[in-house]
Amino acid sequence: MSIWEYFYTMHLTQACECVSAGPSLVGVVRKDWASDNSIALSWTEVEQQPNDILDYEIKYYAKEQEQSGYSSTRTKALSVVVTGLKPSTVYVFHVRARTAAGFTAYSNKLDFSTGDSGVAADQGQVLVVVTAAVGGFSLLVILTLFFLITGRCQSFIKAKRKSDDKRRDRFQNVLPVPGIKTYVDPDEDPTQAVHQFTTEIDPSRIRIERVIGAGELGEVCSGRLRTPGEKDIPVAIKTLKGGYAERQRRDFLREASIMGQFDHPNIVRLEGVVTKSTPVMIVVEYMENGSLDSFLRHHDGHFTVVQLVGMLHGVASGMTYLSDMGYVHRDLSARNVLVDEGLVCKVSDFSPSRVLEDHPEPAFNTMGGKIPIRWTAPEAITYRKFSSASDVWSYGIVMWEVMSYGERPYWEMSNQDVILSIEEGYRLPVPMGCPVALYYRRSCL
Numbered sequence: 271m272s273i274w275e276y277f278y279t280m281h282l283t284q285a286c287e288c289v290s291a292g293p294s295l296v297g298v299v300r301k302d303w304a305s306d307n308s309i310a311l312s313w314t315e316v317e318q319q320p321n322d323i324l325d326y327e328i329k330y331y332a333k334e335q336e337q338s339g340y341s342s343t344r345t346k347a348l349s350v351v352v353t354g355l356k357p358s359t360v361y362v363f364h365v366r367a368r369t370a371a372g373f374t375a376y377s378n379k380l381d382f383s384t385g386d387s388g389v390a391a392d393q394g395q396v397l398v399v400v401t402a403a404v405g406g407f408s409l410l411v412i413l414t415l416f417f418l419i420t421g422r423c424q425s426f427i428k429a430k431r432k433s434d435d436k437r438r439d440r441f442q443n444v445l446p447v448p449g450i451k452t453y454v455d456p457d458e459d460p461t462q463a464v465h466q467f468t469t470e471i472d473p474s475r476i477r478i479e480r481v482i483g484a485g486e487l488g489e490v491c492s493g494r495l496r497t498p499g500e501k502d503i504p505v506a507i508k509t510l511k512g513g514y515a516e517r518q519r520r521d522f523l524r525e526a527s528i529m530g531q532f533d534h535p536n537i538v539r540l541e542g543v544v545t546k547s548t549p550v551m552i553v554v555e556y557m558e559n560g561s562l563d564s565f566l567r568h569h570d571g572h573f574t575v576v577q578l579v580g581m582l583h584g585v586a587s588g589m590t591y592l593s594d595m596g597y598v599h600r601d602l603s604a605r606n607v608l609v610d611e612g613l614v615c616k617v618s619d620f621s622p623s624r625v626l627e628d629h630p631e632p633a634f635n636t637m638g639g640k641i642p643i644r645w646t647a648p649e650a651i652t653y654r655k656f657s658s659a660s661d662v663w664s665y666g667i668v669m670w671e672v673m674s675y676g677e678r679p680y681w682e683m684s685n686q687d688v689i690l691s692i693e694e695g696y697r698l699p700v701p702m703g704c705p706v707a708l709y710y711r712r713s714c715l
C-alpha cells in the first residue's frame with residue numbers, strides 16, 4: 271500500500287481535520303427516526319450553498335465510550351441512516367461537508383439515542399419521494415409533474431380529460447381502460463398464449479455474438495436478427511439452458527407470451543421466439559446501454575436534470591400503458607428498466623415467477639413468498655395486494671434511484687429495518703441535486 275492509500279484509508283478523517291477550512295456548510299441536523307440499532311439523520315443546506323459539495327461525512331461515537339474511538343460514514347444525500355448501533359445508547363453525531371478544496375468545519379455535536387420511539391413526532395417534517403406515498407392518484411401526480419417539466423402538455427391535458435372512474439380503474443388492475451387492448455394472463459392456457467402472442471423465428475435467422483448477461487434460466491446474448499429483404503437488426507437473445515424441466519420451459523416462455531401482447535415505445539419489444547428447436551430462445555430488441563441502475567452508476571453525475579426526468583418520463587409512459595392494459599408489473603426497479611443508445615428507457619423483465627422464487631433481491635414475507643422488499647409497497651409485502659397502485663410505489667423508488675444515480679434504496683439497511691421504518695413513517699430522503707418539483711412534503715399529498 272502506498273503512503274497515499276494509507277493516508278487515505280487510515281487517516282483521512284484526522285488529517286482532513288487539520289486542513290479543514292471555512293465555515294460549516296451543514297445546517298440544522300436532526301434525527302428523523304431511531305430503531306434499536308439505527309438512527310436516521312437529516313440536515314439542511316446553508317443558504318448560498320456552494321455547488322461543489324462532493325459528499326458529507328458523519329462522525330459518531332457512543333457518548334459513554336468516547337475514548338474508545340469513533341466511526342464515520344459518508345453520503346451524497348442530505349441524510350443518512352447510521353446502522354450497527356447498540357440499543358438504548360446515546361451517540362454523539364456531527365456532520366461536515368467535503369468540497370473540492372477539502373473538508374469544511376463540523377456542525378455542532380448532537381446527542382441522539384437509539385431504541386426510542388420518537389419517530390411519530392417527526393413524521394410531519396419527513397420529506398417523501400412523490401410517489402412513495404401509495405395511492406392511485408400518485409401516478410397522475412407524477413405524470414403531471416413530468417409533463418409540465420418536459421412540456422408534454424398535450425398528453426397531459428388528454429390524460430386530465432379522462433373521467434374519475436377511468437382514473438380509478440387504472441389503479442385497480444381488474445378493470446382496464448375501455449377501448450384499450452386488455453392483457454391476457456398466459457397461465458390460462460400457456461401453450462395457446464405462446465402461439466397467439468409470439469412469432470416463431472427460424473433459428474437460422476439468428477446470429478449470436480456474445481454473452482451480455484445472466485438470465486434467470488440461461489444466458490442473455492447480443493446478436494443480429496436477419497429478415498429477408500431487410501437490414502439485420504441488433505437483438506438480445508435469452509436462452510433457456512439445457513436440462514430444463516417442463517415447468518421451467520413454460521415459465522421461460524411465459525415472459526415472451528406477456529411481452530408479445532405489448533406494443534409501446536417504452537416497453538421492450540419482443541421480436542419472436544424459438545420453440546421448435548433447442549436451445550429455446552426469446553429474441554427481443556437490443557438495448558445498447560443495458561439496465562438503468564448500472565448505466566447510471568457508471569455515469570454518476572453525467573446528466574442534466576432534464577435528461578434524468580426524460581428517462582423517468584419514459585418509464586412512466588411505459589407503466590401507464592401497462593396499467594391501462596390491466597397488467598401489474600410487480601417488480602419495477604431500475605435494474606428492470608433497459609436503456610437504448612438514445613437514452614430511451616423501456617420497462618422489461620416480465621417474468622413474474624421470479625418475484626416469488628429466485629429473485630436477486632429476495633426476502634421472505636409473512637406469507638412465505640419472496641419479494642423485492644425495497645421496491646415493494648407495504649400492502650403488497652404484507653397482504654400480497656399487488657396492483658397498479660403498488661407499481662406506483664415501486665415507481666417512486668425508481669425515481670429515487672434515478673435522481674441518485676443508481677444508489678441502493680435505503681442503503682445498507684436490512685430488509686426488516688426497511689419494513690419497520692416504512693411502517694413508522696420513514697421515507698427515502700431527497701437525493702442530492704433533486705429539484706423540489708420532483709419531491710413533495712407529505713403535507714402536499
Ligand code: AMP
Nearest residue numbers: 483484485486490506555556557560561
Ligand atoms: P434479465 O434476465 O432480463 O434480467 O437480463 C439479464 C441482463 O441481461 C440484464 O441485466 C441486462 O444487462 C442484459 N439484458 C437483458 N435484456 C437486454 C436487452 N434487450 N438489451 C441489452 N441487454 C439486455
